[in-house]
Amino acid sequence: MKEILVLGDVHANYPALKAIGDYLQMDRFNRIINTGDLTVYSTFPNESIQWFRNLGDKAICILGNTDKRILKILKGKKLKKPKKKDKQVMYFWTSENLSQENIAYLKSLSKKSDFNIDGLRIGLFHGSLDDPNAQLFPSTPDSRFIKLAKNSPYGVHIMGHSHVPFYKVIVGVHFINPGSVGRMFDGDPRASFAILKVSSRKIGVEHFRIPYPVTDVIKGLKKYKLPDIYCRMFQAGKKLN
């Protein structure tokens, strides 16, 4: 049996990422994958990127929309989104505080990736196969998933971006969203992730929620005098409004 740790939407929340690493026996995983959005809204982008870099070839990371905005700022371009100044602060803070090595690492990432395991082809996307900014939810109509499945060379689609964990099988194609490691929106700040098990082409998926020290995230935000809206967001496990 092969096991894949499915992570995503870390959003620089290293305390949450570390809690997952401490909770699991990491050696057991054949792959550790990340659906994108490693950066922005917590003060640990370097630690979060380094965590994946330390895993070497076992890790597969892709770019999310927040990571793409960081690269845009670093190129000297203006940010159109988010519109509110308070929300933009963390993008500029991140672009100013990332190490050169981690900037180079972000630049090396693609918008999507894929790999084979036990004869199974697995696609990794931030939004969906056809749109990196698509938000897929458990409530998204089946017709949308059918369209994705019919145009797909993959038996398994793994994606993030909506921050809503789910697993469904539509016309034989498996769709997995692990939820968000660092920034859940459902009023429960605990870290979300999934484990995918593949055995003789049989597939099993399990989702988890585990606590992490939110106070460490708050301390980081306060240390750099960043807007209070970020503290409230992490404490409440809600969207930034």
Ligand SMILES: [Fe+2]
């Ligand atoms: Fe995200």
